[in-house]
Amino acid sequence: MPELPEVETIAAILRHGSDDQPPVTGRQILDAHLLWERTLATPPSAVFKARIVGQTIIDSGRRGKYLLLPLSADTLIIHLRMSGDLFVESVTEPPALHHRLMLDLEGRLRLAFNDTRKFGRVWLTSDPGAVLGRLGPEPLDPAFTAGDLYQRLQTRRRQIKPLLLDQSFLAGMGNIYTYEALNLARLHPLIIANTLTEEQTEQLWGAIRQVLADGIRSNGASIDWVYRGGSYQHHFRVYKRAGEPCPECGTTVERIVVGQRGTHLCPRCQPLPGSD
């Protein structure tokens, strides 16, 4: 589930709580249990527990797709990758299948990192910049303008879709929101980045911000067996709609492969210049 809107949603739940979860901010970490060694990127597991126990969770935020939990001395950084998720539950619950890291908190609570596919990673560091250093701009930052995007596109000769997925170009876009944005902007995923006109760039910039903002407003998307209560999946225009009519023009939605990732598009709304 985790692209920018889903990570934003989780960060907000950890900060403010939800209907069935109290907030974790302000709580001290009393114990730590690492259940899958490779989940921990740094420090070595031998020092992780001794270092994190006793620290208090100060806040909860996000940068790109990284979840940031500033602690009293360090920052806990979590990347959910493909299947990661975070739960706040009672310490009395038996650890669920696929829990990889559990932090016992004040108030008999537990913050659990659950990650079926084991791709997710956790960092405990005093220097978040070392982990986040190469991320591109935040697409929803008010300071990020269409002109900025146009500037950044000028030096790139890559196909637009893999470029938007490149986190050093723009932080937070994932596979689904990227092709949803390209569909909304009526741009083919294979268009070469520096051939976009200023007008097309403006469309793309608006579409990116719209799909992300709508995703956040819907509390993210709930897909397949991963469910968190988000509802943005009901707004998807082309995702998993290959073979169905485009909501815009009725043409059959196609699925192609770009950079080894499935990509959905409407061939009529999103024509590729120079081919027919």
Next chain:
DNA sequence: CACGAGACCTGTTCGC
């Protein structure tokens, strides 16, 4: 710089 392939993992869905 750009691209493709392979790796890392488990679970579900698809096609025969």
Next chain:
DNA sequence: TGCGAACAGGTCTCGT
């Protein structure tokens, strides 16, 4: 029904 292949929200590394 069974079984292997393909596929899934991400990113890293290596070779060309």
